[in-house]
Amino acid sequence: MSVKELEARIEVLSADIEVQRETLKKLESSKSRLQGQLNAIRDPVARLPLEISAEIFLQCLPTDPKPGAEEIPTVLLNICNAWTSIALSIPTLWNSIHLVFPCSKHLHKVVERWIQHAKPRPLSISLSGPFVDPKVAQVILRHSGQLNQLSIAAFPSYSDDSEESYDEFFHVMEKGTYPLLQTFSFDGHSGTDEYFFDWNPIHRFLCLTPYLVDCVLQGIDPSGYMYPVEQVVLPKLRRLVFTHDTSDDIFRFITAPELIILALPMFDVTRKQLLSFLECSSPPLSDLLLEHDQREKPRGDVDDPTRLEDCLALVPTLTRLEIWCPKPSIVEELVAILTSSNMLPNLFDLVIQWIPERGAWSESSLWDTVLSAFSARLGSPLRTVRIDFHSDWTLAMPPRIREAMQDLSSNGLDVSIVRVRRKR
Known part of the structure; x- marks a missing residue:
């Protein structure tokens, strides 16, 4: 050819x-x-009505969904076309995401796609690690209008980069709007007492959250900071929790007129500052938790003549009061308050935890005073009293006091003396 x-x-x-x-x-x-x-x-899942298939997928969702090919819900996209269609038709499968840093350099793209799957649903985002990828922060900013819950656990890296990264994260977030944000928590030391984050960027962020309902702050250090003139007014806030190492320097800049639940570390927040907050906010508190300390001179006790009675007189709406680790002097103050018919008229539950000084509770006179205060509350709304002792301190109660406490229970006031072992 x-x-x-x-x-x-x-x-x-x-x-x-x-x-x-x-x-x-x-x-x-x-x-x-x-x-x-x-x-x-x-496929039995594909044959089911979409509502049932969706519920099955939602039940498989972990508490903190993480991006990853082998993690739910992402893994549901890799089974078959039917499962992919079902997973992408359920926005609530994608409206929550937990991000751990350090991360891959392409995480911001994954987060963007993840949020797009959530469509216009409110978002719950949690971050943990020594820093936040700036590209991820920009993605969150673009969807700030959907953000409903934001939780941050800033694990310290013990380097200058850690705090600067979160400063930059909040600097980015300052450019957003948060009409749906109701829950915010920030843990600045995550289990260590040696590293704290600055209050300044968090303060500026809180000023943008007028619809915040629940706020938890921990491990924030205001020292060396020029305090802002602007007061953080949170008109919708219902629950405010300051955990370990939260200074009254921060507490003084928050006003919450609708607050219902308040928890404070009284070794960092003074009673004077608590009084000032209650006078300024006039909140309709129903639950108050005051955590004290066993240190010799905790900050909350230094040069503070304010009485506990002065504070509690401003919250007649209180129905539940918890006091942790009080010294006998604080218990004596509380006893006087309970004896007064004008104080805490709506109190329903009283809890005293971790009584630290065994010797004081072995004295019959103190038990007599406590018994007298509880007896004075018969006929009032108070229904349950619980005193949690460490180890075998329940044995310090005289037998006649124990019998009298049982008599109170038969008259409508349930008094329980509980032996508690401290966790190691």
């Missing part, structure tokens, strides 16, 4: 090959479609 004849023959064969390839593609496509139909018939 000549060269031209060979070339012509090759062209014909090439054309036939292309035809066969197109035929093969059509056959493979038909096979895949039929296989999908067969899988749908065999």
Whole structure:
């Protein structure tokens, strides 16, 4: 055959090959479609109504969904087309995400797609680690209008980069709006007492959250900071929790007129500052937790003549009072308050935890005073009193006091003296 004849023959064969390839593609496509139909018939999830399939997928969702090919809900996208369609049709499957740093350099793209799957649903985002990727922060900013819950656990890296990273994160977040944000928590030391974050960027962020309902702050250091003039007014706030190492320097800049639940470390927040807050906010508190300390001179006791009675007189709406680790002097103050008919008229539950000084509670006179205070509350709304002792300190109660406490229970006031072992 000549060269031209060979070339012509090759062209014909090439054309036939292309035809066969197109035929093969059509056959493979038909096979895949039929296989999908067969899988749908065999797959019990695909045969269920969408509402039931969606509920099954939601029940598989972990508490803190993380991005990852083997993590739910992402893994649901890799089973079959039917499961992919179901997973992408459930926005609530994607409206919560937990991000741990350090992370891959492409995480911001994953987060963007994840949030897009959530559509316009309110978002719950939690961050943990020594820093936040700036690209991830920008993604969160773009969806700030959907943010409903933001939780941060700033694990310290003991380097200058850690605090600067979160400063930058909040600097980015200052550019957003938060009409749906109701829950915010920030843990600035996550289990260590040696590292704290600055109050300044968090203060500026809180000024943008007028619809905040629940706020928890821990491990924030205001020292060396020029205090802001602007007061953080949180008109919708219902629950405010200051845990370990929260200074009254921070507490003084928060006003919450609708606050219902308040928890304070009284070794860092003074009673004077608590009084000032209650006078300024006039909140309708129902639950108050005051945590004291066993240190010799905790900050909350230094040069503070303010009485506990002065503070509690401002919250007649109180129905539950918890006092942790009080010294006998504080218990004596509380006893005087309970004895007064004008104080805490709506108190329903009283809890005293971790009584630290065994010797004081072995004295019958103190028990007599406590018994007298509880007896004075018969006929009032007070229904339950619980005193949690460490180890075997329940043995310090004189038998006659124990019998009298039982008599109170028969008259409608349930008094329980509980032996508690401290966790190690």
